[in-house]
Amino acid sequence: xxxxxxxxxxxxxxxxxxxxxxxxxxxxxxxxxxxxxxxxxxxxxxxxxxxxxxxxxxxxxxxxxxxxxxxxxxxxxxxxxxxxxxxxxxxxxxxxxxxxxxxxxxxxxxxx
Amino acid sequence: xxxxxxxxxxxxxxxxxxxxxxxxxxxxxxxxxxxxxxxxxxxxxxxxxxxxxxxxxxxxxxxxxxxxxxxxxxxxxxxxxxxxxxxxxxxxxxxxxxxxxxxxxxxxxxxxxxxx
Numbered sequence: 001x002x003x004x005x006x007x008x009x010x011x012x013x014x015x016x017x018x019x020x021x022x023x024x025x026x027x028x029x030x031x032x033x034x035x036x037x038x039x040x041x042x043x044x045x046x047x048x049x050x051x052x053x054x055x056x057x058x059x060x061x062x063x064x065x066x067x068x069x070x071x072x073x074x075x076x077x078x079x080x081x082x083x084x085x086x087x088x089x090x091x092x093x094x095x096x097x098x099x100x101x102x103x104x105x106x107x108x109x110x111x112x
Numbered sequence: 113x114x115x116x117x118x119x120x121x122x123x124x125x126x127x128x129x130x131x132x133x134x135x136x137x138x139x140x141x142x143x144x145x146x147x148x149x150x151x152x153x154x155x156x157x158x159x160x161x162x163x164x165x166x167x168x169x170x171x172x173x174x175x176x177x178x179x180x181x182x183x184x185x186x187x188x189x190x191x192x193x194x195x196x197x198x199x200x201x202x203x204x205x206x207x208x209x210x211x212x213x214x215x216x217x218x219x220x221x222x223x224x225x226x227x228x
């Protein structure tokens with residue numbers, strides 16, 4: 001199975017400051033069709049996960065533009081340009097390139 | 113508006129069975145692969161099972177293979193998960209999600225508790 005390793009696992013941030021989460025995969029996530037099926041999800045306390053980013057860098061509809069995704073191959077990053085109070089929660093990367101689908105351990109974002 | 117609504121969770125004894133359902137609306141259900149993903153209390157997300165749009169393939173996590181069966185009824189816009197031989201470690205919130213590779217929509221989840 002492809003192992004997804006996130007860091008850090010806990011991320012205290014100051015309101016208005018940037019935040020960055022790393023996600024590394026144990027194999028390349030480039031699929032035979034040329035796409036890289038790396039997604040980022042946000043799970044606010046008590047809520048279901050919500051997809052923020054798909055195929056590395058595409059923001060979902062309604063996702064604030066302070067969220068951005070980047071990376072390639074095995075190394076990916078989710079950035080929040082200026083953290084707001086509503087961004088508190090756990091963030092997961094997920095790969096859909098290889099079976100079985102696998103998730104990172106999650107990164108808990110909290111306000112300092 | 114895409115909606116996924118899970119149901120069927122509850123308290124069951126070890127070794128027991130439960131059938132989860134996911135009612136889909138707001139999109140053409142029959143053209144999407146679907147998934148079940150679970151989350152144990154206080155833990156991360158774990159993929160459980162996927163089924164293709166026409167039920168030609170079903171895949172399972174090793175942890176549930178041989179015990180769980182995924183199915184769907186495209187005429188009823190419904191996804192199912194039959195869970196047999198349940199264990200304490202199956203205790204989790206079970207989410208249904210649309211699309212195997214990208215899980216763009218999630219339901220609100222249904223809690224399954226396996227305990228004597």
